[in-house]
Amino acid sequence: MKKIFVLGALAAALSIGLAQAGEKLVVAATPVPHAEILELIKPQLAKDGVDLEVKVFTDYVQPNLQVDQKNLDANYFQTKPYLDNFNSGKGTHLVIVQGVHVEPFGGYSSKYKKLSDLPDGATIAIPNEGSNSGRALLLLQKAGLLTLKDSSNALSTPKDIASNPKHFKFKELEAALLPRVLDQVDLALINTNYALEAKLDPSKDALVLEDKSSPYVNYLVARPDNQNSEAIKKLALALTSPQVKAFIEEKYHGAVVPAF
Template sequence: MKKTILLTAFSAALSFAGLTHAAETLKVGATPVPHAEILELVKPVLAKEGVDLQIKVFTDYVQPNTQVAEKNLDANYFQTLPYLESFNKGKGTNLVTVVGVHVEPFGGYSKKYKSLKDLPEGATVAIPNEGSNSGRALLLLQKAGLITLKDPKNALATPKDIAENPKKLKFKELESAVLPRVLDQVDLDMINTNYALEAKLNPAKDALIIEGSDSPYVNYLVARPDNKNSDALQKLAKALTSPEVKAFIEKKYDGAVLPAF
């Protein structure tokens, strides 16, 4: 009897070891908030499906793409389609979207003024220096009536593309991650929501101007053409667009982040 029990236990141990060994590792790069937080939520779900999700956190927008292109990571989750297209064009990469997960309404913040109408002539406005994020900030300022672009629909616009600037606004172009740090130094600060959340800003309450829920800037899970349809990535895509993730986004971020599915 004891021998039978020992053999059964040994067989079970071998089966468990086999299952553990069979788990597929999936390395995904992400910015801290909300991307890495959402990935942490689905990590246990993927573990049950034989996928060991390893999350690498980045504080910039370049390395996550570079690492995927160089196959050091399998995928990343942090960017919009316009940014991805701009990156691919500028860096000669061929990264592709897997699934859209959420929208982070882009906003403008100020510690000096309570309303955009209070901005003085010659006010300094900080905007991202990355192509698509720069354009996103300028399109939002155009929507607010502060400027007019030569091409009103140019998603890659820079300050050089401004046709009309009635208030003679002065633009300070900085890396997106740096923008929250200069909030006290400028009159208006155009900040990506993930960085605004990290800086303890509440986009729904603190932003003087913010995109609506109709924003086309969906944040995507991104991979390479060679692994886009892999079993592990498709499991992650399914998990990221589950009812549980939708409920988590709606409750935790209270309108600062919106599900895109």
């Protein structure tokens, strides 16, 4: 009887310990603002029984591959056009779970103060990945600097430019590298997370910037097999809480905008 009592006590203690530890959830994110937002909600998730671990990545490829291969549970860094293009190109089947915020995409220059100052034949650096390349070109089109063959094609590349009256030259680079080449080009179209990491202020430094109606929402992304799990649902709920909304508005001053 004594042995049974001891075993029962150990089992109860183990059960309590597991309950306190919570369900483990490992989420990939780029440093700013995604990882910062995830770190903010860790305490609340812990109270809700979810032990959140944030894995920081500085590229846009591994976070998706690692989730698809089930090395990670979810990620938070990307837009739907990027995800759709990634799934199509890589044969993955990742799914969006919850929209969280918009990062207005912008064009920056260390040489000029206005778009109208760009000289004939200026070199413009843009992301080399389909959806972000298209996003950059659509923004330049909206600013009146060029015209695309299909004015609504979100996957446009420089080959899809129909009219380029100022004979701009385009340099396609990995998105993370764009802030580093600002002094080597006339204009660089930079994703806001990388702009913020480079200490650029989109609201002050961008020569051209998407407005708050941008369709490029940043999503929490998971797999079909876990998108409806209780832990993922709790994470999605925490990411769209009043706490997160206030944090985004107070910390990023318009460089990041809540999408909920």
